[in-house]
Amino acid sequence: MPATLLPSPNRAARADLAMSAWEADGGYLAEIEYHTGRYRESSVLALLHDLDAVLADGGAEPQRTVGSFVVATRARTGRVAPAVVDHDRTTGPPPESADWRHVVAAWTDVLGGPPPGPDVDFFAAGGNSLSALRLVDALAADGRPAVDVVRWLGEPTPRRLAALLGNGPQPAPAESTLVRLRDGTGPHLHLVHGAGGSPQDYQDLLAELPEHWRVTASRDGAELPTVPALARRYRADLDAAGLVPDLLGGWSFGGQVAYQMAADQVGRRSALVLLDSAPPVGYELPADGVRQRFDTFTENIHRALDLEPDAPRPRVTGGTEPAGFDGRLAVGALAACLAAVGQPVPTALLAPRWHSYERHLRASAEYVHDGPVDTPALVIGADLLDPQLAQWAARVGAARSQRIGTDHFGVLHSAAVAQVAAAVIDFARVAAARG
Numbered sequence: 001m002p003a004t005l006l007p008s009p010n011r012a013a014r015a016d017l018a019m020s021a022w023e024a025d026g027g028y029l030a031e032i033e034y035h036t037g038r039y040r041e042s043s044v045l046a047l048l049h050d051l052d053a054v055l056a057d058g059g060a061e062p063q064r065t066v067g068s069f070v071v072a073t074r075a076r077t078g079r080v081a082p083a084v085v086d087h088d089r090t091t092g093p094p095p096e097s098a099d100w101r102h103v104v105a106a107w108t109d110v111l112g113g114p115p116p117g118p119d120v121d122f123f124a125a126g127g128n129s130l131s132a133l134r135l136v137d138a139l140a141a142d143g144r145p146a147v148d149v150v151r152w153l154g155e156p157t158p159r160r161l162a163a164l165l166g167n168g169p170q171p172a173p174a175e176s177t178l179v180r181l182r183d184g185t186g187p188h189l190h191l192v193h194g195a196g197g198s199p200q201d202y203q204d205l206l207a208e209l210p211e212h213w214r215v216t217a218s219r220d221g222a223e224l225p226t227v228p229a230l231a232r233r234y235r236a237d238l239d240a241a242g243l244v245p246d247l248l249g250g251w252s253f254g255g256q257v258a259y260q261m262a263a264d265q266v267g268r269r270s271a272l273v274l275l276d277s278a279p280p281v282g283y284e285l286p287a288d289g290v291r292q293r294f295d296t297f298t299e300n301i302h303r304a305l306d307l308e309p310d311a312p313r314p315r316v317t318g319g320t321e322p323a324g325f326d327g328r329l330a331v332g333a334l335a336a337c338l339a340a341v342g343q344p345v346p347t348a349l350l351a352p353r354w355h356s357y358e359r360h361l362r363a364s365a366e367y368v369h370d371g372p373v374d375t376p377a378l379v380i381g382a383d384l385l386d387p388q389l390a391q392w393a394a395r396v397g398a399a400r401s402q403r404i405g406t407d408h409f410g411v412l413h414s415a416a417v418a419q420v421a422a423a424v425i426d427f428a429r430v431a432a433a434r435g
Contacts, residue, residue, distance in 0.1 A: 017044065042204070042415040099165040103158050106138035115158040122156035129200045130343060132156070137346055139165065153179070153200055178237040179217045186212040187428045188243065189273070192234065192250035192257045193220060195364065196357025201251070201412055208421035216243065218257075220356055227280075227367040231260035247428060249273025249378075251412055253360050256280055256367055259395075263373045271431035272377035272396060273424055276384055276404075276411050279391035280369040285362060330354075371395030376434060378427040380420055383408040398434070400427060 017034040034044050058064060108114045110131050122132060132149060139161065140146045147164045179199045181191075189209070191202050199217035206215055218234040234257065238245070248258040248270040255277025262269050331354055335347045377396035381389055381403045393399040402423050406416040 017047075040413075042413070042417065045415045046418070097162070100158075100162045102139065102165065103161045106135055107158060107161075109138055110135045118159040118162075119157045123203065127156075128343075129198070129203075130338070132200065134344070134346065135161075151179075153181075176237050176240070177218045177221050177234055178241055178243075179219055181206055181215040181217055182211075182213065184210075184212040184214040186210060186214065187247060187432065188214040188216070188245045189247045189249065189424070189428075190238065190243070190245035190258075190270070191215065191217045192248075192254035192261070193218065194251045195253040195360035196353050197251075197254070204417045205412060205421055205424075208418050210425065216245070220360075223356070223359070225359060226363050227256055227260050230257050230363070231264055235261050235264050244268070245270045246431065247271050247273050247424070249275065249424075250277065251275040252277055252408065253364050256364060259373065260367075260369065262375050263369065263371075269373070269375040271375055271427070272373075273427065274377060274379045274392065275420065276380055276382040276408050278364070278384070279388050279395065280367045281391060282368040283365050285365045369395065372397065376400070376427075376431050378402070378423060380404055380411065380423060382406050382411050382416075400430070 017032070017039065020031045020033075021028055032044060032048065104114050111126055115125065122135070127135070132153070136147050136149045136152070147161065152160055152164055181199060181202070191199065191205075193199060194201060199219055202215075202217065209215065216238075218230075218237070220230070224230045224233060248262050249255065249272060250258040252275070255272075255274035258272060259274065259277070259280065262272055331351045332347050335344075335350055338344060372395050374397045376398040377392065377400070379389060379392045379399060379401040381401060389401045393401070404411060404416045404419050404423075406414050410416050411420060
């Protein structure tokens with residue numbers, strides 16, 4: 001039968017993850033094959049680093065038995081379930097109900113099989129941020145009320161989905177922009193979404209942070225047009241919950257909003273964590289740059305899904321917007337490309353994300369703040385230039401900058417996220433010592 005040679009790794013892997021080793025030239029070579037539809041490259045690399053550490057420990061103690069090693073790899077797909085405070089968690093099997101059967105049917109349609117248990121983590125079962133949107137969209141079929149996806153992401157399990165469906169629409173909690181990702185007794189980190197993003201963008205960073213940290217986030221539910229307006233809203237929801245974070249931070253656009261939130265604080269200010277965020281100096285968005293902004297948005301989607309570099313991207317021509325750009329056609333083309341690589345996302349779900357991305361970019365372009373804001377700050381630089389790091393240093397109190405060997409999107413979606421987490425943890429200790 002004819003065969004096609006595919007680049008490795010790919011989605012045609014013979015196993016989810018397989019390792020082979022053989023002797024060659026006085027040493028050993030290893031080959032790793034893994035299913036890119038199930039695992040990120042960063043997860044596989046983290047697993048290999050952990051395996052290397054175990055082998056090194058074993059080599060240092062040749063008489064030690066394998067069973068005596070305690071192994072808990074950072075690459076495990078199962079993440080610690082964040083604590084949730086707005087509902088009573090139950091145990092045991094789920095009740096047989098129409099809501100539960102509806103959840104199982106939608107879960108099966110999106111992930112290709114029913115949930116293995118009522119408390120399985122959606123992302124550990126192979127889901128991602130866009131398939132989560134598809135799941136919520138499937139649950140809203142037949143005129144059912146929509147599930148608040150952000151409330152569900154606090155505990156992304158089938159049981160929680162069934163509970164939200166059973167409770168019907170929850171308008172009061174949905175009005176708040178505050179999301180509790182994890183409760184804890186340690187330092188409190190509050191994160192702000194990037195352009196067109198959501199709290200879910202920080203799932204890899206959350207997995208790298210200490211389990212006793214409290215982590216909250218802001219979601220964009222009010223569609224406000226400027227950075228100061230978003231900062232006031234997010235600050236008000238934190239105040240209403242009686243929360244004063246030790247650290248305020250965000251990636252890209254989120255860092256700018258966090259900076260304004262710190263500037264608006266009365267009394268003790270939170271320390272800042274700015275993850276490859278451009279300084280608030282303002283810049284011009286050219287009228288013919290809509291197509292380029294959509295290309296960046298598309299790249300962001302592809303990075304979030306960890307798709308192959310040569311996965312198809314939309315190519316849009318014609319239309320009535322500047323430079324021949326047609327927003328509806330572009331989003332439709334992106335949806336078609338995602339479907340072609342096995343990640344179908346309805347156009348109705350992509351369109352709002354694109355429009356919020358464009359709104360956030362315009363807000364970022366208009367945002368100017370001369371500072372200084374008297375609070376310590378950690379600035380992580382990936383694509384930031386040295387002059388931009390200097391601009392941040394002039395706008396905060398004590399500034400600590402660190403460069404990470406990745407690009408702008410890789411800060412949250414690559415092996416570099418472990419370096420980012422380590423820098424944040426160390427900075428939290430320094431900031432706490434300064435009081």
